Amino acid sequence: MKKILFVLFIAAMTCTKMNAQTLSVYIHDNDGPFTNVRNQPNGKVVDRIPVDACAMLDVRTPRNGWWRIDGDCYDGLLTGDFEEVTLKGSKTGFWVHYSCIGVSTRNYGGQHLFLRSSPSAKARVVYTIKEETILRPVEIKGDWVKVKTSDGKGFGWIQAEWLCGNSVTNCC
Numbered sequence: 142m143k144k145i146l147f148v149l150f151i152a153a154m155t156c157t158k159m160n161a162q163t164l165s166v167y168i169h170d171n172d173g174p175f176t177n178v179r180n181q182p183n184g185k186v187v188d189r190i191p192v193d194a195c196a197m198l199d200v201r202t203p204r205n206g207w208w209r210i211d212g213d214c215y216d217g218l219l220t221g222d223f224e225e226v227t228l229k230g231s232k233t234g235f236w237v238h239y240s241c242i243g244v245s246t247r248n249y250g251g252q253h254l255f256l257r258s259s260p261s262a263k264a265r266v267v268y269t270i271k272e273e274t275i276l277r278p279v280e281i282k283g284d285w286v287k288v289k290t291s292d293g294k295g296f297g298w299i300q301a302e303w304l305c306g307n308s309v310t311n312c313c
Contacts, residue, residue: 162281163211165306168196169243169275169291176241180231182207187230190237195308196226200242203280208242210235243275243291244304247312256297260285268295276304 168190170176175189176196182204190196200208210228228235248254253271257264260282268290276299280287285298305312 162283163199163201164208164244164278164281164286164301164304165197165199166208166242166244166278167198167306167308168192168194168237168241169277169308170241172241176237178210178228178230179207179236180233182236184236188228188235190226194226197306197308199306200237200278201281203239203278206239206279207236208239208278210237239277239279239289242278243308244278244286244288244306245275245308245311246270246273246299247303247305248273249311254299254303256288256295256299258297260287260298262300264298267297270295278304 168176170192174192176192177186178188178190179185180187199211201211202209246254248270251272253269255266256268256270258267270290275291276288277291278286278288279296281301282298284301286301286304287296287298288304289296
């Protein structure tokens with residue numbers, strides 16, 4: 142009985158994401174009707190996500206522009222219709238390129254947001270965001286996310302609290 146409780150406790154702890162560097166994102170892909178999902182960074186295409194599905198998912202462990210889709214706590218991703226979709230075709234995990242995912246800024250009140258040269262509020266400002274915009278996440282470190290603007294003009298670090306990974310509503 143103690144072993145069963147211990148296993149359940151460990152399983153619950155892995156789903157809390159206390160130590161995981163996860164980020165909620167949505168599919169924002171302009172290159173065709175599907176986003177390719179691969180079995181490793183730049184690996185074999187094992188599944189596809191329709192770009193018009195309003196798919197939202199959690200990603201983690203960025204590696205050279207690729208994000209691992211976080212499926213430890215559930216077996217799939219959530220579409221805009223709130224249907225869980227199970228990815229298939231890989232036993233080594235699922236990966237998506239940063240150029241196919243997005244997060245929106247949460248400056249709904251017209252705040253100016255700053256992209257910084259490093260993940261610190263004291264770091265030099267390298268770009269100013271003056272209106273709500275879609276960003277492409279590249280890296281994560283603590284409560285900071287390195288992003289690129291979709292037009293490619295801005296590149297730097299922003300606090301994660303200013304980002305929204307929901308494609309169908311804002312994150313108020």
